[in-house]
Amino acid sequence: xxxxxxxxxxxxxxxxxxxxxxxxxxxxxxxxxxxxxxxxxxxxxxxxxxxxxxxxxxxxxxxxxxxxxxxxxxxxxxxxxxxxxxxxxxxxxxxxxxxxxxxxxxxxxxxxxxxxxxxxxxxxxxxxxxxxxxxxxxxxxxxxxxxxxxxxxxxxxxxxxxxxxxxxxxxxxxxxxxxxxxxxxxxxxxxxxxxxxxxxxxxxxxxxxxxxxxxxxxxxxxxxxxxxxxxxxxxxxxxxxxxxxxxxxxxxxxxxxxxxxxxxxxxxxxxxxxxxxxxxxxxx
Numbered sequence: 001x002x003x004x005x006x007x008x009x010x011x012x013x014x015x016x017x018x019x020x021x022x023x024x025x026x027x028x029x030x031x032x033x034x035x036x037x038x039x040x041x042x043x044x045x046x047x048x049x050x051x052x053x054x055x056x057x058x059x060x061x062x063x064x065x066x067x068x069x070x071x072x073x074x075x076x077x078x079x080x081x082x083x084x085x086x087x088x089x090x091x092x093x094x095x096x097x098x099x100x101x102x103x104x105x106x107x108x109x110x111x112x113x114x115x116x117x118x119x120x121x122x123x124x125x126x127x128x129x130x131x132x133x134x135x136x137x138x139x140x141x142x143x144x145x146x147x148x149x150x151x152x153x154x155x156x157x158x159x160x161x162x163x164x165x166x167x168x169x170x171x172x173x174x175x176x177x178x179x180x181x182x183x184x185x186x187x188x189x190x191x192x193x194x195x196x197x198x199x200x201x202x203x204x205x206x207x208x209x210x211x212x213x214x215x216x217x218x219x220x221x222x223x224x225x226x227x228x229x230x231x232x233x234x235x236x237x238x239x240x241x242x243x244x245x246x247x248x249x250x251x252x253x254x255x256x257x258x259x260x261x262x263x264x265x266x267x268x269x270x271x272x273x274x275x276x277x278x279x280x281x282x283x284x
Contacts, residue, residue: 003083004090008053012090015049021117021284022091023276025052026084026110028101028125029186030157030166032058032065035261039098039269046273047282051095053087055080055187062184069185072154076189077102078204081109088115093284094215096276100260101125101228102190104219105205108240111217112208117280120272121236122220123228123257125190128197128206129239132231140165140227140257141191150188157183165227169256174263182261209239216246216279220271222255246279 002009015022023043025036033052040050055075059065065072084106088095094117099107104124111119126132143161144150157165159179167175190205197203208214217240221233230251237249250271252259259268 002086003056004053004086008051008087009090011051011053012087015051016090016092018049020047020049020282021093021280022049022051022095024084024088024095024097025050026097026099026103026106027052027054028099028103029190030162030183031100031261032062032182032184034062035182038265039260042266042269043273046277048096048276051087051091053084056083059184062182065184066156069154069156072185072187074152074189075187076204077106077109077193080190081106081204084110085113085115093117094280096120096280098122098272098276099124101257105194105207108207108209108217108236111214112211114211114213114215116215118216118218118276119214120218120220120275122260122268122272123222123225124219124233124236125194125228126197126205126232127194127236128200128203129209130232130235131198132229132235134229134231136226136229137232141195144188144191145195147188151192153188154185155188156185166256166258167262168226169222169224169254170258170262178258178261209243212244214243214245216275217243217248218272218275219247219249220268221249221251222257222259223251223253224255225257225259227257248275
């Protein structure tokens with residue numbers, strides 16, 4: 001039985017009907033797939049089809065999500081990855097994949113399955129083998145990790161927590177706008193999964209960095225990201241760079257974890273688009 005909604009199946013069908021290569025967008029915690037809307041328009045204007053599934057059971061709007069926080073509860077990395085892999089399996093051509101935060105981790109897991117023509121991972125959550133554990137990342141995760149009951153709940157961030165983890169590089173007015181526009185509850189489970197990954201040989205956050213079919217990979221890091229500091233992306237890059245495929249890393253100055261949704265989103269999107277155009281042209 002499919003885990004894709006009818007709307008998600010329709011997106012896959014439209015991408016196939018277009019004859020163009022699809023770019024699959026993978027959002028992370030505390031966002032919905034609608035957070036990619038501007039990115040989708042940019043990529044479509046440049047000749048790509050786009051597909052942006054939600055996580056399983058994601059509500060259709062920010063308002064609905066805030067009214068039903070527990071719909072996010074207990075969503076785990078393996079389940080979510082399988083959901084996106086199902087969408088990719090329905091595509092006629094190998095897609096490019098773009099993910100942010102835990103979506104960046106999932107994008108790398110998908111690349112490790114050998115299904116991507118090119119992959120862009122933005123401020124990725126740490127996967128098994130990434131040992132860096134900066135203090136700011138622990139503080140950003142504290143709203144979940146310091147409350148064990150969060151493992152089975154949908155967790156919201158306060159505005160102050162959102163500012164520290166996401167909007168530390170923005171003025172208060174823009175931070176408030178992003179919080180009001182985009183922030184939704186999120187499953188606490190993936191954060192516990194990432195935190196314990198190096199103690200669990202069967203961790204769902206494991207990434208196959210050695211698969212020769214992984215394809216070209218670009219990692220993007222926001223220089224001032226408190227949630228996923230440079231040390232995590234750098235460690236991810238060092239592991240991925242052992243792959244025989246193209247592996248690149250870009251560190252964008254003066255950017256925080258909100259870099260895919262804030263007023264500077266276009267710089268990040270253009271960086272991703274340029275890489276994908278190089279290795280996964282819109283005409284397959």
